[in-house]
Amino acid sequence: MSILSVKNVNQYYGGSHILRDVSLDAQLGKVTVLLGRNGVGKTTLLKSLMGLVPIKTGSIAFDGKPIERTTPYERARAGIGFVPQGREIFARLTVEENLRMGLAYKSGSTPIPAELFELLPVLKQMLHRRGGDLSGGQQQQLAIARALAPRPKLLILDEPTEGIQPSIIKDIGRVIRMLADRGDMAILLVEQYYDFAEELADEYLVMERGVFIARGPGSEMQEKGIRQLVAI
Ligand SMILES: Nc1ncnc2c1ncn2[C@@H]1O[C@H](COP(=O)(O)OP(=O)(O)O)[C@@H](O)[C@H]1O
Numbered sequence: 001m002s003i004l005s006v007k008n009v010n011q012y013y014g015g016s017h018i019l020r021d022v023s024l025d026a027q028l029g030k031v032t033v034l035l036g037r038n039g040v041g042k043t044t045l046l047k048s049l050m051g052l053v054p055i056k057t058g059s060i061a062f063d064g065k066p067i068e069r070t071t072p073y074e075r076a077r078a079g080i081g082f083v084p085q086g087r088e089i090f091a092r093l094t095v096e097e098n099l100r101m102g103l104a105y106k107s108g109s110t111p112i113p114a115e116l117f118e119l120l121p122v123l124k125q126m127l128h129r130r131g132g133d134l135s136g137g138q139q140q141q142l143a144i145a146r147a148l149a150p151r152p153k154l155l156i157l158d159e160p161t162e163g164i165q166p167s168i169i170k171d172i173g174r175v176i177r178m179l180a181d182r183g184d185m186a187i188l189l190v191e192q193y194y195d196f197a198e199e200l201a202d203e204y205l206v207m208e209r210g211v212f213i214a215r216g217p218g219s220e221m222q223e224k225g226i227r228q229l230v231a232i
């Protein structure tokens with residue numbers, strides 16, 4: 001069953017038609033990877049899924065219910081976690097406070113799940129440091145943990161490897177695989193780092209100027225020449 005089902009979404013910025021009849025699904029237990037060059041509309045699609053920009057036409061169903069008219073807050077509450085491009089952690093707040101922000105719409109007493117520190121151990125050592133004092137990779141791990149704190153059913157990540165050192169990219173890849181393999185979460189990953197994308201993809205989608213030009217099982221990415229398709 002698809003936890004996320006997107007049908008014929010159209011999106012404009014002013015007069016520019018950015019997303020054209022975009023349809024996709026995401027399944028629990030699977031990593032769906034969305035590839036595409038700069039400026040094709042990947043982030044716009046994710047923002048549309050989160051409700052940060054309103055869609056013009058089309059439908060978005062999450063967990064069997066239409067959500068396209070709901071607010072970002074309601075979508076987060078429904079179980080969608082978002083790790084934005086560029087991370088957007090709170091630089092002046094501590095790691096612990098950042099993680100609490102991820103729980104802001106839960107009741108005040110909801111504790112930070114201990115398993116976050118098992119998945120991303122570096123955060124435990126950094127708990128009382130300010131977000132802004134962390135390395136880029138640590139900030140990315142914090143942004144992921146913040147999105148995971150309320151235990152979403154769908155985790156959306158926008159280019160989590162951007163500007164991050166290889167050892168931390170490996171750690172992030174392991175976490176993504178582990179979360180998907182548990183079977184109770186769907187992952188939608190936007191990525192331009194091809195090797196990382198191919199390694200993680202159960203399903204792939206390739207976007208070009210607001211439309212999907214290729215899609216299929218991750219295991220077929222090599223034979224279909226997807227690397228060449230998205231090469232800069
Ligand atoms: N807030 C905005 N207002 C107007 N145009 C925008 C805005 N954000 C992005 N765009 C344009 O929309 C297109 C898609 O951008 P984006 O979704 O960020 O692409 P990607 O994430 O694939 O790099 C680009 O041409 C970009 O310049």
Ligand SMILES: [Mg+2]
Nearest residue numbers: 042043044085
């Ligand atoms: Mg983007």
